[in-house]
Amino acid sequence: MTEAATLARPIDAADLIADMGARARVASGLLSRTPTAAKAEALRKAAAAIRDAAPAILAANAADVAQAQANGLSSAMIDRLTLNPDRIEGMAAGLEAVAGLDDPVGRIIDEAERPNGLILQRVRVPLGVIGIIYESRPNVTADAGALSLMSGNACILRGGSEAASSNRAIHAAMVAGVSAAGLPADTIQLVPTTDRAAVGAMLTAEGLIDIIVPRGGKSLVARVQAEARVPVLAHLDGIVHLYVDRAADPAKALPLVVNAKMRRTGVCGATETLLIDRSYQEPRPIIDALIKAGCEVRGDAAAKAISPLVMTADAADWDTEYLDSIVSVAIVDGIDGALAHIAAHSSHHTDAILTEDQATADRFLAEVDSAIVMHNASTQFADGGEFGLGAEIGISTGRLHARGPVALEGLTTYKWLVRGSGQVRP
Known part of the structure; x- marks a missing residue:
């Protein structure tokens, strides 16, 4: 045998x-x-x-x-x-x-x-x-x-x-x-x-x-x-959002977004949905950098208008943990639009904001109901070892006993x- x-x-x-x-x-x-x-x-x-x-x-x-x-x-x-x-x-x-x-x-x-x-x-x-x-x-x-x-x-x-x-x-x-x-x-x-x-x-x-x-x-x-x-x-899904605010620093945003999605696509802290403020001035370089890194980008109508290489996202994409080189992109109306999208689709695992506006960052950190909420950091840091815990047995998205790593x-x-x-x- x-x-x-x-x-x-x-x-x-x-x-x-x-x-x-x-x-x-x-x-x-x-x-x-x-x-x-x-x-x-x-x-x-x-x-x-x-x-x-x-x-x-x-x-x-x-x-x-x-x-x-x-x-x-x-x-x-x-x-x-x-x-x-x-x-x-x-x-x-x-x-x-x-x-x-x-x-x-x-x-x-x-x-x-x-x-x-x-x-x-x-x-x-x-x-x-x-x-x-x-x-x-x-x-x-x-x-x-x-x-x-x-x-x-x-x-x-x-x-x-x-x-x-x-x-x-x-x-x-x-x-x-x-x-x-x-x-x-x-x-x-x-x-x-x-x-x-x-x-x-x-x-x-x-x-x-x-x-x-x-x-x-x-x-x-x-x-x-x-x-x-x-x-x-336990946590069921890692539907992780990264929101690029109008006040995000483009020099930080481009490498950070690529890292958050592409460093390791199979980990639960990998970004799965990218939200971009409609007023952000440089969305095209971010999308181009993701595609150049080998990522398939699926977007709403506004995202598709930014680049002809963006594929059409359907309703299921906003609720999908890809664990692969795929990201969904939605163009939102500022912090209110980002918070509304996250509230509708988050799995309460990890969500992040990129912005130099401290008041906007503070609002995001306070209002997003997830186990891990980040400001100006790659979502790939959602890991017990990176939190100084030595290791983790898992990431809990519940509210009882323990939460996060x-x-x-x-x-x-x-x-x-x-x-x-x-x-x-x-």
């Missing part, structure tokens, strides 16, 4: 996830009491193990990429999947960065003394067991494992079939490092099958898994949100500690 067939063979998913969840619960109890220095040392050893295993990881990834190409995956998906020496070093460095972050576990959020002498504190504690379901990006295996461990949580990882070999190689290195540091191997577990039944079992694992974090395409996240019986931390603090909750001296309630 081939490796792929072995991974995909039918399983008793409920029993598998129940066993993994039980072992993860034991590991999480230990991790919640593990000192910061010990968790950091485990991550440093995991980073060293990943560097040592780089040849094996690259070989596994090459097999995944070849299969993905044979299966006709898009160029954006191939880019997400592909590893190289620099990206492996980036994974290892990311683990070391997380090891150096402030540990939120045990941090006192606030405290007060009541008139009756009771002393109350809110203290950060781990969530417990985190289930991460992801596609394509094998680096998530390292990032999610590191963030879970450092925040005192055990995790159960279920990667996509397209990256199965890469994920196993990275996971093996992570476990080797964690075990070498004296922490339990069950701290970071990888579901050993690509059978989709395992996903369903994770989504209904109440009492075993405390929260699910999906990272992947719209269909995956929609399934998770529809079927989950445990809390979900979710890292260590977002993987904790809190409990109340109440200290008395014999008080009774009258």
Whole structure:
């Protein structure tokens, strides 16, 4: 039987996830009491193990990429999947960065003394067991494992079939490092099958898994949100807007727009819709630069009038996360038009404004209801690492618990500690 067939063979998913969840619960109890220095040392050893295993990881990834190409995956998906020496070093460095972050576990959020002498504190504690379901990006295996461990949580990882070999190689290195540091191997577990039944079992694992974090395409996240019986931390779409205001500096605008769209088109922070103020004086150079960079530009009637190379955008374009070298362009009537368009089409992920008018920028920052709102910066900065968080387990577009890039603090909750001296309630 081939490796792929072995991974995909039918399983008793409920029993598998129940066993993994039980072992993860034991590991999480230990991790919640593990000192910061010990968790950091485990991550440093995991980073060293990943560097040592780089040849094996690259070989596994090459097999995944070849299969993905044979299966006709898009160029954006191939880019997400592909590893190289620099990206492996980036994974290892990311683990070391997380090891150096402030540990939120045990941090006192606030405290007060009541008139009756009771002393109350809110203290950060781990969530417990985190289930991460992801596609394509094998680096998530390292990032999610590191963030879970450092925040005192055990995790159960279920990667996509397209990256199965890469994920196993990275996971093996992570476990080797964690075990070498004296922490339990069950701290970071990888579901050993690509059978989709395992996903369903994770989504209904109440009492075993405390929260699910999906990272992947719209269909995956929609399934998770529809079927989950445990809390979900997710974003469905990254329909990211970049608004070029009439007061934007053309010298900043042109390179920034191209970077926001084209640096990496397959990341969730890539600009998908460009809004240009009708009064902006130099729209043509921006559109020409995008086309020259290899981007297909689809626009409304006003955008098409700027350049004959602009294709017609239809109604669906304004609500599409392309994750490819395609951008939709709308010409809007100032800040009011931009805000109205974003309110109608935003997925509440990331939206940005380019302007030298501080009052306009302040209004945009205040009124746009997204997890990340930017002024004069590329939307490609919508990333936990760029925010100084070391890495991210995902970007949450919801309003509860955590919002934006979710890292260590977002993987904790809190409990109340109440200290008395014999008080009774009258």
